[in-house]
Each structure stands twice: as C-alpha cells, then as structure tokens.
Amino acid sequence: MTTTAPRDPQHPLEVVRRSCPICEACCGLRVHVDREARRIERIEGDPEDWRSRGYLCPKAYGMKGVYEDPDRLRRPLRKRDDGGWEEIDWESAYELAGTRLRAIREAHGTPAIGLFVGEPTGHDVGALLYTTLFMQSFQSPRLFSSATMDQFPKNVTLKRLLGDGEMYVIPDLPRTDLFICLGGNPLASQGSLMGTPNARGALRAIRERGGRVIVIDPRRTETAEIADEHHFIRPGADAFLLAAICQVVFEEGLVRLGRFADFTDGVDEIRRLVAPFTPEAVATATGLSADTIRRLAREYATTERAALYGRIGTCTQEFGTLASWLLDVAAILTGHFDEPGCMGFPRPATGDTEPGRETPALPVGLFRTVGRGLPLVDGQLPAGTVAEEIEEAVAGEHRMRALVTVAANPVLSAPNGDRLASASNELDFMVSVDIYLNETTSHADLILPTRVHAERANYDLVYTRTCSHNYARYSPRLFEPDADLPDHWEVILELAARATGTTAEALDDALVDDLITKVTAPGALCEGVPRERILSAIGDKRGPMRVLDLMLRSGPYGDRFDAGREGLSLARVIAADGPIDLGPLEPRLPGALKTPDGRIPLAHDYITADVPRLREALERRSGEDGLRLVGRRQVRNMNSWLHNVPVLARGRNRCTLLISPVDATRLGIDHGAKARVRSRSGEVVVEAEVSDEMMPGVVSLPHGFGHTRKGSRLGVAATTQPGVNANQLTDELPLDVPSGTHIANGIPVEVEAA
Numbered sequence: 194m195t196t197t198a199p200r201d202p203q204h205p206l207e208v209v210r211r212s213c214p215i216c217e218a219c220c221g222l223r224v225h226v227d228r229e230a231r232r233i234e235r236i237e238g239d240p241e242d243w244r245s246r247g248y249l250c251p252k253a254y255g256m257k258g259v260y261e262d263p264d265r266l267r268r269p270l271r272k273r274d275d276g277g278w279e280e281i282d283w284e285s286a287y288e289l290a291g292t293r294l295r296a297i298r299e300a301h302g303t304p305a306i307g308l309f310v311g312e313p314t315g316h317d318v319g320a321l322l323y324t325t326l327f328m329q330s331f332q333s334p335r336l337f338s339s340a341t342m343d344q345f346p347k348n349v350t351l352k353r354l355l356g357d358g359e360m361y362v363i364p365d366l367p368r369t370d371l372f373i374c375l376g377g378n379p380l381a382s383q384g385s386l387m388g389t390p391n392a393r394g395a396l397r398a399i400r401e402r403g404g405r406v407i408v409i410d411p412r413r414t415e416t417a418e419i420a421d422e423h424h425f426i427r428p429g430a431d432a433f434l435l436a437a438i439c440q441v442v443f444e445e446g447l448v449r450l451g452r453f454a455d456f457t458d459g460v461d462e463i464r465r466l467v468a469p470f471t472p473e474a475v476a477t478a479t480g481l482s483a484d485t486i487r488r489l490a491r492e493y494a495t496t497e498r499a500a501l502y503g504r505i506g507t508c509t510q511e512f513g514t515l516a517s518w519l520l521d522v523a524a525i526l527t528g529h530f531d532e533p534g535c536m537g538f539p540r541p542a543t544g545d546t547e548p549g550r551e552t553p554a555l556p557v558g559l560f561r562t563v564g565r566g567l568p569l570v571d572g573q574l575p576a577g578t579v580a581e582e583i584e585e586a587v588a589g590e591h592r593m594r595a596l597v598t599v600a601a602n603p604v605l606s607a608p609n610g611d612r613l614a615s616a617s618n619e620l621d622f623m624v625s626v627d628i629y630l631n632e633t634t635s636h637a638d639l640i641l642p643t644r645v646h647a648e649r650a651n652y653d654l655v656y657t658r659t660c661s662h663n664y665a666r667y668s669p670r671l672f673e674p675d676a677d678l679p680d681h682w683e684v685i686l687e688l689a690a691r692a693t694g695t696t697a698e699a700l701d702d703a704l705v706d707d708l709i710t711k712v713t714a715p716g717a718l719c720e721g722v723p724r725e726r727i728l729s730a731i732g733d734k735r736g737p738m739r740v741l742d743l744m745l746r747s748g749p750y751g752d753r754f755d756a757g758r759e760g761l762s763l764a765r766v767i768a769a770d771g772p773i774d775l776g777p778l779e780p781r782l783p784g785a786l787k788t789p790d791g792r793i794p795l796a797h798d799y800i801t802a803d804v805p806r807l808r809e810a811l812e813r814r815s816g817e818d819g820l821r822l823v824g825r826r827q828v829r830n831m832n833s834w835l836h837n838v839p840v841l842a843r844g845r846n847r848c849t850l851l852i853s854p855v856d857a858t859r860l861g862i863d864h865g866a867k868a869r870v871r872s873r874s875g876e877v878v879v880e881a882e883v884s885d886e887m888m889p890g891v892v893s894l895p896h897g898f899g900h901t902r903k904g905s906r907l908g909v910a911a912t913t914q915p916g917v918n919a920n921q922l923t924d925e926l927p928l929d930v931p932s933g934t935h936i937a938n939g940i941p942v943e944v945e946a947a
Contacts, residue, residue: 376506
C-alpha cells in the first residue's frame with residue numbers, strides 16, 4: 194500500500210510504509226521513493242506505527258545505503274584461473290555450481306560438502322523459509338552458522354526444557370516493574386531477543402511508572418548509563434552469579450513455583466546443585482560483593498513483575514549454556530516465568546510455536562568433526578571448526594572438500610579468520626550466495642548475488658518470535674527488481690536443485706506438502722482440513738508468499754482456510770498497511786510445551802552434566818588476575834554487513850580498544866595511542882580509548898571489523914572504517930561444552946603499548 198506525497202508534477206514521490214529490515218526491532222518506516230528514477234529520497238520514522246511511534250535509529254538508513262551501493266554485485270562472478278573475476282550468465286552459473294557440487298558429493302559423500310549460513314538471512318522471509326529447505330536437500334551433517342557465535346546456548350536450553358529450541362522467552366518490558374539485564378545492551382541492539390522499538394523509551398517508561406532497571410556488565414554501557422544501578426561483573430562469571438541467586442532463593446525460602454509445581458520436575462535437584470554457590474563463595478569470581486548478590490536476589494524474588502534477561506554476553510562465554518539455563522531456572526523458581534510483566538512467550542501469527550507441531554528430536558553426536566571429534570549438537574557444528582575440517586593435514590581423506598556460504602562472512606565473524614582464509618584455498622570448490630565480494634567470498638570460485646531489501650517484499654517472520662508485544666506485519670518492496678537479478682530464495686532453491694539432481698519445482702512442492710502435513714496433523718489448529726482446500730486457498734504461485742499465506746491461515750489467529758471465518762491471511766495482513774496488534778504476551782504453559790511428557794525437566798541431565806565443570810572453575814576463576822577481552826554492540830553497526838554504507842561509516846574511528854584508566858596507566862598506554870592485543874590465536878594492533886566505563890582488568894573491542902584483506906571490494910569499509918578483526922583474537926579451540934558455542938567474551942589477552 195502506498196500514498197502519494199507530491200514533489201513536483203513531473204516526478205511525484207511515493208511514501209511506502211514498511212518495517213526496517215536491519216535489526217529485530219523492526220521499527221516502522223516511511224520511505225519516500227521516486228519510482229521513475231528508482232531512487233530512495235528519504236527514510237523517516239513512521240509516527241502512525243503503533244509499535245515504534247516515529248522512532249528510528251541510524252541502522253534504518255542501511256536499506257538505502259545497501260540498495261545504492263556501487264560495490265554490491267548484480268551478476269554472477271566466476272573466478273578465473275589467474276585469480277581475477279569475470280561476470281557470467283545465470284544458467285552458466287547454476288550449471289557450474291550444480292556440476293561441481295554433484296561431482297564432489299558422488300565421489301566423496303554428502304559430508305564432503307559444508308554449508309555456512311549467516312545472520313542476514315534472518316531479515317528476509319524468503320531466505321528463512323527456503324534456507325531450511327536448502328539445508329535439508331543437501332543432507333550434509335557439516336552445517337555451520339552464525340548461531341554458534343551468538344545465541345545457540347539459548348536454543349539448546351530451550352530445546353531441553355520446553356521441547357522447542359526456538360520458543361524464545363522474552364522480557365515483557367511494557368508491563369515489568371524490575372528489569373535486570375546481564376550481558377546485553379538494548380540501547381545499542383534495540384533489544385536483541387526482545388525486539389522492542391525505541392529500547393531507550395521502553396526502559397525509561399519502566400522507571401517513570403516507578404519500576405527499576407539494573408544492568409550487570411563488565412562495561413558501563415549505554416543501557417547502564419540510564420539504569421538505576423550498574424554493577425561491574427568479571428567476564429564469563431554470569432553462571433556463578435545466577436547460581437548464587439538461585440542458592441539465596443532456596444536458602445531464604447523465596448521459592449514460589451505457583452502453577453509450575455504441577456508440571457515441573459527436578460526442583461530438589463536444582464537445590465542440591467546450586468548449594469555450593471553461595472554469594473560468599475562466588476564474590477571474588479564475579480567481582481560483586483556477597484551483600485550485593487543477596488540484595489539482588491531478594492529484590493528480584495520479591496518483586497511481583499520482574500524480568501531477568503541475559504543476552505549475547507551470557508551466551509558467548511565458557512559457561513554459556515549454564516548461564517542461559519540458570520536465567521530460566523531462576524525465573525521459574527521465583528514465579529517470574531510465563532507471567533505478565535516477567536519473562537514470557539510471544540505467540541507468532543505463523544504458528545511456529547503452536548502445540549501439535551512437534552519439533553524433531555535432535556540428538557547429540559550423530560556426526561562428529563574429523564579434526565577434534567566434536568559432536569553435532571541440535572544440527573549445528575561449531576563455526577570455528579570450518580578451517581580444521583577443510584585442512585588436509587588435520588582432516589585427511591575425510592576432509593570437507595566443498596563449501597557453500599549463504600549471506601555469511603566467517604573470515605570476519607568466526608574465530609581465527611586467518612586460519613579459515615588460508616584453509617579455503619584447499620577446497621575443491623566454493624560457492625557463495627552473497628551481494629558482496631568480501632573477506633570470505635573473495636576465496637570462492639563462484640559468487641551468486643541476490644536482490645536486496647528494497648527490491649523484495651518481506652514479513653517479520655523470525656522477529657515475531659522474539660517481540661515483547663505480539664504483532665504481524667507485511668512490508669512491500671520499494672522497486673520492481675531487475676528481471677535478471679533473482680531473489681535470495683530463488684537462488685538457493687535453484688542451487689539446491691542443481692546440486693541434488695532434482696528440480697526447483699519439486700523442492701518447492703515438497704516444502705508446501707510438508708507444511709500442510711504439519712498444520713493438519715492431530716492436535717494442530719487445522720486438523721482435518723482437506724489438503725485440496727488448502728492448496729486452492731493459497732494458489733499456485735511459487736515462492737515464500739504462498740508458504741507465508743499457508744502459515745498465517747493455519748496459525749493461532751488465522752482463518753483456517755474458511756472464507757466465512759474472521760482471521761488472518763496474507764491478503765488481510767497486506768491490507769492492514771502496517772503492524773497488526775495481536776496483543777501482549779500471555780501465559781502459554783503448559784499447553785505449548787513440546788517435551789515428550791508435557792512437563793519441564795528443570796534439571797535436564799544434558800545441561801546439569803556441565804555443573805561439575807562450573808564447580809571446578811570457581812576456584813580457578815577466583816584466583817585469576819589477567820586481562821580479559823569482551824566485545825561490544827554499536828548502534829551504527831550490524832555485525833560486519835553495514836560497514837560499506839557511507840552514512841553509517843562516517844565519523845570517528847569506532848574500532849577502538851576500550852581500556853580502563855587503571856589498566857592504561859599500569860601498561861603505559863595513552864588515550865589515542867596504539868595498543869597490541871595478543872591471544873593464543875593471534876594479535877592485532879588497535880587504537881586505544883581510555884575510559885572509566887570499563888571495569889579494571891577488562892578491555893573491549895567491537896566485532897565485525899577488519900576490512901583490510903586483499904581481494905575484497907568494499908571501498909567504503911576499507912577506507913573509512915577498516916578496523917581490526919576482533920575474532921582474530923577469538924580462540925577456536927575452547928568452547929561452551931554443551932552447545933559447542935565459541936567463547937567470544939572473557940578471552941584471556943595480553944595488552945601492551947605498540
């Protein structure tokens with residue numbers, strides 16, 4: 194839907210209302226476009242959007258910047274024998290990819306092909322729906338993604354406790370009276386795993402209604418600056434703190450299971466497991482006093498509407514799974530789980546988390562890496578093992594011989610990028626689905642570009658699973674795309690078909706058939722609806738919008754394929770021309786549980802098996818005094834993929850090493866001078882920024898920079914904000930054991946003046 198805002202009679206501007214496609218807040222935008230010139234004239238916040246009310250952050254301009262970027266690719270590129278590149282037509286590109294991948298698969302088996310899926314797929318409904326099909330069609334166990342550098346411990350714990358690894362538990366910010374934030378910076382991220390437009394306004398609203406905001410972080414972040422309290426914590430110590438909070442809850446009789454007593458097992462086991470972690474025992478390891486820990490535990494347990502939230506800092510650490518688990522354990526013990534104003538569950542219109550859609554069991558160890566024997570966990574291998582699985586010296590005859598990357602830049606985003614860049618040269622074939630010739634795709638034999646946000650319609654699919662208030666929203670594309678530039682879903686569907694010897698049509702039909710089976714299964718909302726009626730309702734136009742229509746109609750607010758019934762369909766969501774309000778978070782348990790017996794195994798043995806390692810680490814952590822490295826979010830960044838946008842890249846150098854005045858003085862490092870940072874896996878030289886926002890003993894470097902490699906074509910990033918690659922310091926060897934997630938926070942480092 195569009196409205197006209199005349200600029201002049203010859204070239205009227207149209208205003209398109211849609212959501213921002215850059216981060217999970219999905220703020221409402223008004224985009225002023227010149228259709229004839231195919232130009233975005235202006236982007237502004239939409240005051241009529243009830244979710245964001247006119248708010249937008251700098252990342253919103255990324256849509257315009259990426260669309261206009263002269264460096265983005267529009268035709269397939271094939272690497273020549275001399276290392277240069279040449280454009281080829283699409284049929285030749287597909288045939289090349291299909292022939293090479295089929296040959297490798299036939300000669301060496303499916304594990305010889307690896308897949309690496311990047312974070313940008315989450316912002317494109319077509320990519321989301323068809324990437325899953327893409328992965329299934331290859332049937333390779335060597336699946337890597339950005340998840341094991343991000344939220345994967347949360348997926349693992351949710352799978353064990355609830356039976357659904359993507360049924361995210363989200364803080365009910367609009368109604369909470371106490372928000373405790375660990376390892377997150379919502380003012381920079383706009384609410385990662387709690388999508389909330391204008392996070393600053395949402396947190397201020399808590400305080401304005403008499404509530405409190407408490408931040409626990411090794412850095413006094415932007416969020417900490419507006420909080421009622423900020424407490425420094427030693428990096429990687431969150432599991433110790435959370436275990437101590439649970440210990441106080443038991444010791445002081447603050448357990449309030451309420452209705453959860455009827456369907457929760459293992460509470461006595463939790464009491465036994467956390468008993469050694471008294472506030473006094475963990476004080477040195479955490480950096481918080483015992484009195485502070487006790488007060489925080491009491492305040493949390495006795496506030497009726499309280500939300501205890503942890504984000505990437507709690508996941509990407511040595512005990513990421515235990516920290517993610519203990520956040521939910523503490524909430525369940527104190528009655529702050531699945532309750533208004535506490536931690537709750539969105540109910541997406543697409544029905545992703547509805548009962549009756551059983552998620553498959555994903556046992557651990559169906560495949561193990563050749564290099565170290567690390568297990569496949571819930572369908573994922575650690576992202577940092579890609580290099581060692583390629584290297585002949587490590588993996589031998591059973592090495593990975595082909596790699597497909599999808600909107601991913603693991604040379605920057607995965608640990609020890611130098612090793613991966615070098616290993617890529619040992620591959621027999623590499624193909625990248627990507628819009629840029631970047632640090633990773635420069636090693637490919639073939640690059641397949643796709644349309645960008647402005648050229649495709651979208652639905653906020655994954656982020657309606659992580660929102661703090663339920664909604665549904667369709668976003669129209671701004672421009673008709675070039676006829677010879679396919680969409681992301683079309684590229685990966687055709688690539689999968691060519692590589693597996695089938696057709697795109699057959700794969701698409703299989704996707705729809707599988708979904709119909711799920712939504713009509715016993716217990717599902719459309720149980721008993723004839724397949725023919727569903728197919729007639731959604732039509733025969735292939736692609737993600739047909740699949741989306743099926744999901745919306747069969748979801749909790751859908752019309753159930755009944756023309757006489759009020760309910761959602763794709764047509765109704767499109768006609769709304771903005772977000773549809775589907776209400777606040779409401780209690781969903783035990784009905785939404787997908788565990789085999791419909792109960793919560795609070796002390797699941799897969800998770801609790803790691804508690805002895807936590808106990809053993811307590812003494813070690815209490816005696817450590819070296820420097821630790823953490824990352825940091827920045828409001829003008831989105832991992833590595835907005836650095837080539839001029840409006841976001843301009844300004845002072847943002848890739849700096851934050852260091853406390855205490856440490857800077859001790860090490861002889863001046864503000865603005867160069868510092869050398871060294872870990873086991875590598876070293877970087879970076880500009881130092883001395884600031885008392887850092888906890889002594891902790892330094893901080895942002896993720897996603899390092900645009901200095903030869904072979905990439907990122908003109909703005911390379912000249913304006915090149916920075917250094919923080920993940921060159923991330924050691925690929927140590928992992929959070931239960932999830933296989935890499936330790937990107939709390940890395941031991943040495944720092945000296947350069």
